[in-house]
Amino acid sequence: MLQNEIEINILLIEPNEKDALLIRSHVEKIKDFSINMTAFNLVDDARDYLASASPSIILLSVNFPDSTGLSKIKKTASIQPAVPVVVLTDSGANGFAIESIKAGAQDYLLKDKMDSDTIRRSILYSIERKKHESALRESETRFKDLANQLPQIVFETDSKANLTFANELAFSTFGYSEEDFSNNLSAIQMIVPEERKIAKDNFAKVLGGAKSDSSQYTALKKNGTSFPIVIISKQICRDGVSAGLRGVIVDLSDRKSAQENLIRLSRAVEQSPVSVMITDLQGNIQYVNPKFVQVTGYTMDEVKGKNPNILKSGFTTGGEYQNLWSTITSGNEWRGEFHNKKKNGEFYWESASISPITDHEGKIINYLAVKEDITQQRLFEKELIWSKEKAQESDKLKSEFLMQMSHEIRTPLHSLLNYSRMIREEAQNSPNVNEEISRCLDGIEKSGKRIIRTMDLILNVAQIQTGTYELMPEFFNIYDDLLSALFLEYSPMAEMAGLEFSLSRESENTLILTDRYSVHKIVENLVDNSIKFTSSGSVSVSVGRNDEEKLFIRVTDTGIGMSEKYLKKIFNPFSQEKQGYSRPFDGNGLGLALIKKYCDLNLIDISVKSRKGSGTTFLLTFPS
Structure with missing residues (x-):
């Protein structure tokens, strides 16, 4: 387009009619391009116009009542940021005119020295300057956007090492605000004190034109914490003069942590x-x-x-x-x-x-x-296997020995008991036999049964310890098939001791799946002990089901009871509350130990309540 074909739309804001006419007359004398002028007295009057139109340039007079001062210039420039503003001011206001440029105007003219030629030059200059400013602003925006997207800190400083630019990552990493930045924040102060001299020296070298610097420092955040960094920077030159440094900062925290972890891992493997x-x-x-x-x-x-x-x-x-x-x-x-x-x-x-x-x-x-x-472990395992085999062989020999001894003792003992019964029967029919002979015969029978019972206990315990006892669970009615038979067996014994002996049933359902032999031994030993350790009163056995429908057997007596101290070791083998040959009751301390082992094999929970001189209650609770 030729220059005289250029169309320029001017917005004039001038409250003084005389000055407005003078300006218009100067403008009309410009012939090398087409000019359209719209005039308003006040800024507020021009708002509606500016909302719908976009003039080529604004000629703004500051000599009117409603728009004085730099704030009015800023206000006008902000309405249409893309439109250049030329400030028209009175002579003698040169200082204000310069400040108006800083406030956003592209040029200023003194009214008393204004003519068509100066207006023409100012219009062309301001439009061109605005274009350059817009291009520069767009370039700066692109630079900032690009810098803010980088994974490293980007910065610029002036020649005194004060920061003039920093991307968003810099603020978030160091913890500084925009306000801190605007107060001449020094890049040197962001290094720990002991390294600042080195940082200053390196800054001066690069500022003086030395080759691009890459140095490692310990950076200091606003909150006082430190972290390792590398700064890579180069000189900024403007018009051949060194104006500062531009560079990037790389945070080495993760890298250093990874190196430390690698060293730690390496040492762990080596050691x-x-x-x-x-x-x-x-x-x-x-x-x-x-x-x-x-x-x-x-x-x-x-x-x-x-x-x-x-x-x-x-x-x-x-x-x-x-x-x-x-x-x-x-x-x-x-x-x-x-x-x-x-x-x-x-x-x-x-x-x-x-x-x-x-x-x-x-x-x-x-x-x-x-x-x-694991060579030593293998040798140890081999020794353990050998020891286990020897122990098993020893247990087998012990069991065989006990069984043989039981046979050797039982056989003659049964003969003695049979002879004793024969003599008793003959004595009962003979008038020459006195009570003393009868007592001796009773003692023979009682002692024989005691030996047989002891041998049974020893063999049963040996079976459990050597693992040769095999459980044979079966369904049976524990009241009809086991407890009733024991009741009949022990009733004469209780009667001879002058005790009240009872068996009760608290539930009709007394079917159970368990090992009949071991459960028989459990209840038999409990009833035998209750009768033996009760001199007067009663012994009762009851069977039923609890709230969880688990079968239970309760054996209660009014006998001598046990101390709280002894209850803690009641199931230990060979333990008896009264020790020594002077104890008032016979026994070897194996009965309750055997009961506990049989309970464990059948998963039966056994509990005991007892008080010295007040009797004892054993409760057996069978699994569901």
Whole structure:
């Protein structure tokens, strides 16, 4: 477009009619481009116009009542930020005119020196300047947007090291605000005090034209915490003069932490109490730790690049190795044991865990073997197995011995008891037999039964201790098939002792699945003890079901009871509250120990309540 074809729309804001006419007359004399002028007296009058129109330029007079001062210039410029503003001011107001440029105007004219030529030059200059300002502002915006998207801190300083620009990451990392930034924030002050001299020296070198600097420092946040950084900077030149530095800051916190973790991991592997081996994808050794060297006798140089089969002893089959290789190449961990051979030919056992090492994409890049020498453990296990076999053999011999002894004792004892009964029967029919002979015969029978009972207890305990007793659970009615029979068996004994003996049933459902023999022994021993340790009163046995529908058997007596101290060891073998040959009751202390073991085998919960001189209650609760 030719210059005289250029159309310029001027908005004039001038409250003085005389000045407005003068300005219009000057403008009309401009002939090299087309001009349209719209005039308003006040800024507020021009608001509606500016809302719908976009003039090429605004000529703003500051000599009117409603728009004085720099704030009015800023206000006018902000209505249409893209439109250049030329301030028209009186002569003698040069200082204000300069300030008006700073407030947002592109140019200013003194009214008393104004003519068509000066107006023309000012219009063209202001429009062009506005274009450059807009382009510069757009460039700055692009630079800031780009800087704010970078993962590093971007900064600029002036020649005194004060920050003139910093991206958003800088503010969030260091903790400073925009207000701190506007108060001449020094880049040097953001370094820990002990490193500031070095930072100043490096700043001066780069400012003086030295090669781009890359230096590591310890940075200081606003809150006083520090972190490692690297600053990479270069000189800023304006019109051939050094104006400051521009650069980036890299936060090394994560990198340093990763390095520390790597060092820590490396030391852990080097000092590990187990052997560590790393191989490539073909199984060739790339690394072994000192423990491997100590265990096998091979040095790192001797095994590097070789296959772990140098440790093969011939005890591990090819199928086992094939299974190992198939497992780890499919991405899984293999666990097992090797019987390997050291460099000196000595055999040893090791437990191994071998697994693949993958990269960030999940691709296998190495194999890791962690192995522990378990030779001593194997020897110990072998000794334990030998000891267990010897113990089992010993237990078997003991059981056989006890059974043989039981047979040797029972056989003649039964003969003696039978002879005793025969003599009793003859004596009962003979008038020459007195009461003393009858008491002796009773004593023979009682002592014989005591020996047989003792032998039964010893054999039963031996069976449990050697693990030869086998449970044979069966369904039966515990009231009809077991308790009633025991009641009939022990009723004469209770009657002879002058005791009231009773059996009661609190539930009709007394069916149970359990081992009949051991449960019979449990109840038999409890009833026998209750009668033996009760001199007067009663012994009662009851059976029923509790709130959880679990079957229970309760044996209660009014006998001598037990102390609270003795209750804590009541189920210990051979324990009796009264010890020594002067104790008033016979027994060997095995009865309650056997009861507890039988209860454990049948998962029966046994509890006891007793008080010295007030009797005892045993409660058996069967599992559901």
